[in-house]
Amino acid sequence: MFTRFIIYGLLGWNMEILFTGFMSGLHGNPRLIAHTYLWMLPIYGLAVFLEPLHNIMRPLHWYLRGMIWVLIIWTVELVTGGLIRAIVGTSPWIYQDGWQIAGLIRLDMAPLWFVAGLLFERIHDRLTSGDILSFE
Secondary structure (H helix, E strand, C coil): CHHHHHHHHHHHHHHHHHHHHHHHHHCCCCCCCCCCCCCHHHHHHHHHHHHHHHHHHCCCCHHHHHHHHHHHHHHHHHHHHHHHHHHHCCCCCCCCCCCEECCCEEHHHHHHHHHHHHHHHHHHHHHHHCCCCCCC
16 A cells, blocks of 8 residues: 555656646746645555545446546645645645635646546556556
8 A cells, every 4th residue: 555655646746747847838938847846745645545436436437437536636635735734834736827716726627637537547457456567
């Protein structure tokens, strides 16, 4: 379980770095500046605790599962960001653009979280099957 926690954390970090670097380029920065926060490793690592939920949701249509993942990810963002904000006075992310709630959730990022949730399902299946390097 600890190994999967670290793998999810590292994968989340990498996805965030790729996304922020890509968005930097789209906003005209040729340096493709990317960033993440140290806080994000354990937050992405929390995905390991969602594995049982994935197993329960498995029979559902992929579209419904994706929508459920969006709601779960928003909940995790709200709870972890709010907790960190309460402890240290600010959260790692402060959403100011888009349709945001309390600076902790961006509603317009739903498509990204939809895809990320379904992607993490595939990763979960690979990690628990022992077939991590197979991409068939």
